Amino acid sequence: MKPIIIANWKMNPENLEEAENIFELIKKEIKDIKKAEVIICPPFVYLSPVASDIGELSLGAQNIFFEEKGAYTGEISPKMVKDLGCKYAIIGHSERRKYFNETDEIVNKKIKAALEADLIPIFCVGETEEERKSDKTEEVVKRQIERGLEGIQVLRGLIIAYEPIWAIGTGNPCSVEEAKKMGLFIRNFSPEGIPVLYGGSVNSSNSAGYVKEAKMNGLLVGGASLIPDEFIEIVKSIIE
Ligand code: PGA
Secondary structure, eight states: OOOEEEEEOOSOOSSHHHHHHHHHHHHHHHTTOOSSEEEEEOOHHHHHHHHTOOTTOEEEESOOOSSSSSSOTTOOOHHHHHHTTEEEEEESOHHHHHHSOOOHHHHHHHHHHHHHTTOEEEEEEOOOHHHHHTTOHHHHHHHHHHHHTTTOOOOSSOEEEEOOGGGTTSSOOOOHHHHHHHHHHHHHHSOTTOOEEEESSOOTTTHHIIIIISOOSEEEESGGGGSHHHHHHHHHHHHO
């Protein structure tokens, strides 16, 4: 399995020109890299402008709604992003759970809708700082995965991203040992063969450890994915 590296731009950058610039710089450097699957997840409004020429990159949406169409002001359907060229959709990111009240049940509906539209869900799970301190990490992650995948039989094409919330955007990454332990834990009760990625304060100095030592199948990168040189270093660090 090729390592998977996902760039989650979140609500960045501030304008299309910058977005195209970052995309082009990454695309140029990635064109000779065949040993990794590199997926860029820009905000929805930048998908269309970059989609006409993605080179070796793949595109993903940062979110989708679970209904196919209808009176849902402000929402975007799985098929809409699929039509724009997305192959993947991030679902259940902790920022969606926290700021938009996404529950495990909503996440479950979104995963089903994504699979239905032939999108590969990048299903995010992870514990809060308090849950970690009270030794609930495994319980929480297991519950999120079981509920998120409830009633789903065919699991062709699904990615799980373990993203401890206390490590996201904090500059306080999870240790390689802890990531390794959680990777094994998740694989133990998840459908076989599903890639498990790590995300949370990944940069070019810690990236290799998660893949080479912790044996994660790849990385979900936030902040560092907006800095082309740094992001390319991350990609290179895990394939070289
Ligand atoms: P970060 O974000 O790399 O900025 O910590 C990761 C994520 O939220 O996916």
